[in-house]
Amino acid sequence: MTLPDTLIEKTFSPADFEQRWYAHWEAVNAFRPERPDAKPYTIIIPPPNVTGSLHLGHALDNTLQDILIRYHRLLGRDARWVVGTDHAGIATQMVVERQLAESTQATTRQAMGRTAFLETVWDWKRTSGGAITQQLRRLGASCDWSNERFTMDEGFNKAVTKVFVTLFEQKLLYRDKRLVNWDPKLKTAISDLEVEFREVDGNLWHFRYPMEDGSGFIAIATTRPETILGDGAVAVNPDDPKMAHFVGKRCRLPLVDRLIPIITDSYVEADFGTGAVKITAAHDFNDFEVYKRHPEANIPVINLMNDDATMSDACPPEYRGLTREEARKKVIADFDALGLLDKVEPHRHQVPYGDRSGVIIEPYLTDQWYVNAAELAKPALEVVKSGATQFVPKTWEKTYYNWMENIQPWCVSRQLWWGHQIPAWYDEGGKCYVAETEEAAQAQAGSAAVLTRDEDVLDTWFSSALWPFATLGWPEKTDELARHYPGDVLVTGFDIIFFWVARMVMQGLHFMDDVPPFKTVYCHGLVRDAKGAKMSKSKGNTVDPLTLVDKYGADALRFTLTAMESQGRDIKLDEKRVEGYRNFATKLWNAARFCQSNGIGASTTVEPPKAENAVNRWIIGEVATTARALETAMATYRFDAYADAIYGFAWNRFCDWYLELTKPLLAEGADPVVAAETRAVSGWALDQILVMLHPVMPFLTEELWHKLGARSRDLIVSEWVRTDAIPADPAASADIEWLIGLVSEVRSARTELNVPPGAKLGYSVEGAGAATTARLSANAAAIERLARIVPATTTATGGKLQLVHADATYALPLEGVVDLAAEKARLEKAIATASKERDALAGRLASPGFTEKAKPEAVEKARDDHAARSAEAERLGAALARLG
RNA sequence: GGGCGCGUAGCUCAGCGGUAGAGCACUCGCUUCACACGCGAGGGGUCGCAGGUUCAAACCCUGCCGCGCCCA
Numbered sequence: 018m019t020l021p022d023t024l025i026e027k028t029f030s031p032a033d034f035e036q037r038w039y040a041h042w043e044a045v046n047a048f049r050p051e052r053p054d055a056k057p058y059t060i061i062i063p064p065p066n067v068t069g070s071l072h073l074g075h076a077l078d079n080t081l082q083d084i085l086i087r088y089h090r091l092l093g094r095d096a097r098w099v100v101g102t103d104h105a106g107i108a109t110q111m112v113v114e115r116q117l118a119e120s121t122q123a124t125t126r127q128a129m130g131r132t133a134f135l136e137t138v139w140d141w142k143r144t145s146g147g148a149i150t151q152q153l154r155r156l157g158a159s160c161d162w163s164n165e166r167f168t169m170d171e172g173f174n175k176a177v178t179k180v181f182v183t184l185f186e187q188k189l190l191y192r193d194k195r196l197v198n199w200d201p202k203l204k205t206a207i208s209d210l211e212v213e214f215r216e217v218d219g220n221l222w223h224f225r226y227p228m229e230d231g232s233g234f235i236a237i238a239t240t241r242p243e244t245i246l247g248d249g250a251v252a253v254n255p256d257d258p259k260m261a262h263f264v265g266k267r268c269r270l271p272l273v274d275r276l277i278p279i280i281t282d283s284y285v286e287a288d289f290g291t292g293a294v295k296i297t298a299a300h301d302f303n304d305f306e307v308y309k310r311h312p313e314a315n316i317p318v319i320n321l322m323n324d325d326a327t328m329s330d331a332c333p334p335e336y337r338g339l340t341r342e343e344a345r346k347k348v349i350a351d352f353d354a355l356g357l358l359d360k361v362e363p364h365r366h367q368v369p370y371g372d373r374s375g376v377i378i379e380p381y382l383t384d385q386w387y388v389n390a391a392e393l394a395k396p397a398l399e400v401v402k403s404g405a406t407q408f409v410p411k412t413w414e415k416t417y418y419n420w421m422e423n424i425q426p427w428c429v430s431r432q433l434w435w436g437h438q439i440p441a442w443y444d445e446g447g448k449c450y451v452a453e454t455e456e457a458a459q460a461q462a463g464s465a466a467v468l469t470r471d472e473d474v475l476d477t478w479f480s481s482a483l484w485p486f487a488t489l490g491w492p493e494k495t496d497e498l499a500r501h502y503p504g505d506v507l508v509t510g511f512d513i514i515f516f517w518v519a520r521m522v523m524q525g526l527h528f529m530d531d532v533p534p535f536k537t538v539y540c541h542g543l544v545r546d547a548k549g550a551k552m553s554k555s556k557g558n559t560v561d562p563l564t565l566v567d568k569y570g571a572d573a574l575r576f577t578l579t580a581m582e583s584q585g586r587d588i589k590l591d592e593k594r595v596e597g598y599r600n601f602a603t604k605l606w607n608a609a610r611f612c613q614s615n616g617i618g619a620s621t622t623v624e625p626p627k628a629e630n631a632v633n634r635w636i637i638g639e640v641a642t643t644a645r646a647l648e649t650a651m652a653t654y655r656f657d658a659y660a661d662a663i664y665g666f667a668w669n670r671f672c673d674w675y676l677e678l679t680k681p682l683l684a685e686g687a688d689p690v691v692a693a694e695t696r697a698v699s700g701w702a703l704d705q706i707l708v709m710l711h712p713v714m715p716f717l718t719e720e721l722w723h724k725l726g727a728r729s730r731d732l733i734v735s736e737w738v739r740t741d742a743i744p745a746d747p748a749a750s751a752d753i754e755w756l757i758g759l760v761s762e763v764r765s766a767r768t769e770l771n772v773p774p775g776a777k778l779g780y781s782v783e784g785a786g787a788a789t790t791a792r793l794s795a796n797a798a799a800i801e802r803l804a805r806i807v808p809a810t811t812t813a814t815g816g817k818l819q820l821v822h823a824d825a826t827y828a829l830p831l832e833g834v835v836d837l838a839a840e841k842a843r844l845e846k847a848i849a850t851a852s853k854e855r856d857a858l859a860g861r862l863a864s865p866g867f868t869e870k871a872k873p874e875a876v877e878k879a880r881d882d883h884a885a886r887s888a889e890a891e892r893l894g895a896a897l898a899r900l901g
Numbered sequence: 902g903g904g905c906g907c908g909u910a911g912c913u914c915a916g917c918g919g920u921a922g923a924g925c926a927c928u929c930g931c932u933u934c935a936c937a938c939g940c941g942a943g944g945g946g947u948c949g950c951a952g953g954u955u956c957a958a959a960c961c962c963u964g965c966c967g968c969g970c971c972c973a
Contacts, residue, residue, distance in 0.1 A: 031936085090955090367973095415905070416971070423972085512971090546912085549969090580924080581914080586906090587969090589913065593925060600938040609934030657915070661923070676935080761942095768942040774931055854920065861920090866956030875919050875957090882920075 023614050023722050029606035031570030035716040039154055042719075047733045048159040050090075058094035060086055061485045061535070062160065063509045063517060064168065066105035067142060068112050071152035073544040073552065073590060074510060074576075078560040079158045080713075081541060081582060082508045086159055087712040088651055091737040097501055098159060099488050101166030102147050106436040106477040106844050107203060107373055109146075113138045113435075122885055131434050138435050142167075155563060157571050157715045159733070166488045168480045169437070176487035177437045178453050178479045180528060185451040189389045190429070192441075192449060196305050197428055199381030201326035202374040205432035206385055208476065209425070210515055212378050214367040223291055223359035224352050226251065226268040229276055235268050238290025240366055241300070242352070243344040246273055246332050249316035252307055255281035260292055272351055273333055276751045278314050282307050295323075299382045318382065324432075326379050341379070358571060386430040386439060386473070393523040394421045397533075400526060406533040409654045410584045413511055413540045419785040420515050429476045436474030443469050480521035485534035504535040511540040533893060539654050542587035544578075548591050565595055572714035573599035577715050580660035601664060602717050605710070608672050609703060609721045615683050617699045619726025624742040626697035631680070631795070632756075633698040634749035636675045639666065640705045644738035647709055660713060667706050674757055675702065681798035700725070705738050755823060756788075762822045763804035763829075769843050770818055770836065777801070778818075778829045779809030782796040784892070785825040819844065819896035826892050837900065844897045848890055855886040
């Protein structure tokens with residue numbers, strides 16, 4: 018044992034040391050010590066947006082990753098947490114555009130031009146981007162910052178280009194004209210996943226279209242009257258008798274005066290609306306499908322809108338330039354004027370909104386680049402089905418399968434400037450050449466061709482799908498790649514399975530020789546407010562994790578999130594919990610301070626010191642039991658179990674019992690040999706607590722580690738508990754459990770009878786066997802201190818308190834103090850409890866079904882329990898009888 | 902409409918086949934020489950409802966009721 022280094026201050030104040038330790042760890046490269054011979058352990062961070070700022074979801078996600086990394090680092094693995102940020106195409110472009118608009122020049126990207134704008138974005142990235150990486154440091158995240166990556170850095174660009182070209186050459190990536198989700202505010206295609214459906218109170222308008230043959234009208238119903246201008250057909254259900262007479266005829270589309278066919282398609286629901294549906298192939302996903310199913314009908318596909326969702330030149334002149342909303346009003350009014358508006362029915366329905374712009378998304382017909390996701394999904398499904406990649410909790414596999422099995426072509430082009438520009442060039446005739454460089458494209462096209470590069474960039478997820486291998490140097494065959502691919506686990510929110518997990522698995526398998534990017538996917542839940550509501554800026558119920566860090570310390574926040582993380586369930590975060598775990602940190606701080614003031618300091622061995630005394634042997638065994646529980650918790654990703662086990666051990670075992678039981682052993686006049694042993698064991702046990710708690714509370718534990726003595730290494734790069742060096746010690750365990758039981762019984766009885774807490778009572782004992790007698794004498798000092806009883810010098814007469822523990826009955830004379838009636842009532846209650854359980858067990862044992870069919874262990878346990886309860890009831894009965 | 906999940910102490914949640922647990926909150930007592938962000942002792946649950954399987958069910962099965970999420 019080495020002597021204390023610095024005195025531990027009386028008050029625990031995390032702000033005093035958290036940032037100091039972080040800076041130290043980073044400076045000495047503690048996050049990734051050189052361990053060339055160790056087995057690698059790799060986590061690839063889900064890269065936060067470069068525009069992002071830390072919210073509680075990040076705090077949870079990164080706390081869990083940090084626990085895994087710190088734990089495996091303590092186990093001696095070559096732990097590496099690959100870190101970096103995502104360029105976040107739309108988000109970043111929006112941030113910079115907003116700044117431009119608000120700046121003194123009040124300019125736009127269009128006014129600046131592409132090159133100048135991109136320079137501005139890079140400037141922004143250099144000065145303001147990545148604030149979140151500083152916030153992750155506040156949280157204690159032990160990432161490998163020395164190899165921080167960005168999805169737009171040079172190597173990554175190379176990877177993205179290579180993947181694009183390769184997929185194109187393999188015919189898994191192609192250009193196509195299809196409907197996309199068009200965001201008319203941002204003027205770009207967006208992914209299905211970036212579309213948010215909202216229930217909206219709208220209307221169902223019923224209109225009449227006159228029949229070509231003058232035989233009357235066909236009525237249709239629509240929620241989007243403005244799209245009537247682009248109708249190409251009317252469809253009815255083939256089995257609908259009331260519509261049969263229309264089929265095959267044509268009707269005249271009012272306002273545009275165009276003849277359109279009436280066709281049948283089973284997609285039409287006969288009893289919804291009027292039973293007839295207008296088909297606008299260019300502005301509705303379902304209608305587009307109908308159009309494709311009916312080539313014979315020659316349905317025209319008319320793109321009614323410009324890219325800002327104003328009405329285009331394809332509309333009659335009086336509608337051109339109107340917004341969607343204005344056009345809708347005018348169409349309704351014009352139909353009404355013609356007497357063709359039948360009725361307006363209130364109708365609640367789902368409307369698509371862009372989750373970033375907040376405007377209504379328009380299904381829009383454009384040329385875009387698509388990845389054949391269905392093809393890439395096949396092996397990605399297989400790898401989960403075979404177990405090569407496992408989801409924890411397993412239930413998310415179904416969600417993954419469901420999405421993968423119904424996957425649509427993935428639109429990967431975006432009409433943005435910030436991102437990876439698509440490596441495709443067009444000649445004057447519009448012919449497309451895809452190549453890794455412009456020179457290569459030129460070579461394909463011939464030197465005479467004048468090439469123009471595709472203006473669009475790739476979906477951010479296209480590049481982040483490559484994160485697990487492009488961060489490690491791919492397409493170069495680096496040592497890093499060989500060593501750290503695949504990662505051990507991906508930790509992420511379940512809401513991101515589609516965005517991330519699915520796409521990383523697809524690309525990882527395709528480009529890394531069928532090896533999936535990680536062995537395990539741990540999906541956690543969402544962090545909600547104390548009432549269970551989703552946190553959102555608009556609701557104003559967001560909690561800034563850094564505010565909690567300032568108030569309670571990063572360790573307390575981390576512990577809270579860990580304790581509440583049980584396998585993917587959502588977390589309702591109540592600040593009271595953070596406060597509670599701050600109290601736990603304070604408790605441990607004070608325990609360490611107590612140890613220090615008693616000459617207990619840093620241990621010198623990883624193995625436990627030699628111990629003779631039962632309480633010391635007991636705590637060594639308890640450390641091992643706890644460490645094993647923690648190992649199991651980590652192996653099964655039970656973060657809540659990890660937190661519970663270390664909390665319970667540190668507080669309820671070590672502080673409440675061990676430190677209290679050993680106080681007499683350290684007191685003045687105690688046996689110096691025993692005292693020395695106790696100091697050694699205390700120091701060792703406290704060190705093990707620091708080691709075991711370190712993954713969750715890294716700052717506090719590192720601080721105490723150094724306060725307790727001079728160390729040859731920092732705790733972060735120390736060593737996990739050597740459970741293999743600790744044999745089971747059932748004798749010590751039995752001794753101390755007996756002692757704890759006795760003290761608890763006495764305390765309980767004293768309180769019930771209102772014995773003054775300070776009063777020290779004499780006791781006499783009956784029925785004690787040799788073991789109990791030995792235990793009573795070996796632990797006399799502890800019993801006196803904790804139960805406040807000492808062996809009686811005289812025999813009790815009159816009123817007494819009696820209690821039964823193990824094989825003995827203890828009597829505490831309480832002449833004049835005890836209320837005889839109260840003591841009788843207490844004993845009667847105890848007898849009732851014991852008898853009730855005795856009888857219940859007897860009943861079970863009497864049932865032939867139980868003794869014949871139950872597992873032998875269960876029967877044996879019932880017999881033992883029955884005997885114990887029976888004896889207890891008997892002794893309590895005798896005690897009651899003695900009271901008279 | 903399809904799928905997933907949840908209903909256990911006042912609150913938040915563990916437990917998922919052998920006598921109901923934790924933290925917080927609550928009650929009572931305590932200036933016990935580490936800690937009142939503390940110490941000690943307590944009260945509190947027909948484990949959503951109804952059936953079934955089993956010697957035994959909070960735990961497995963079926964149905965119902967209530968709540969949430971995802972997809973269409």
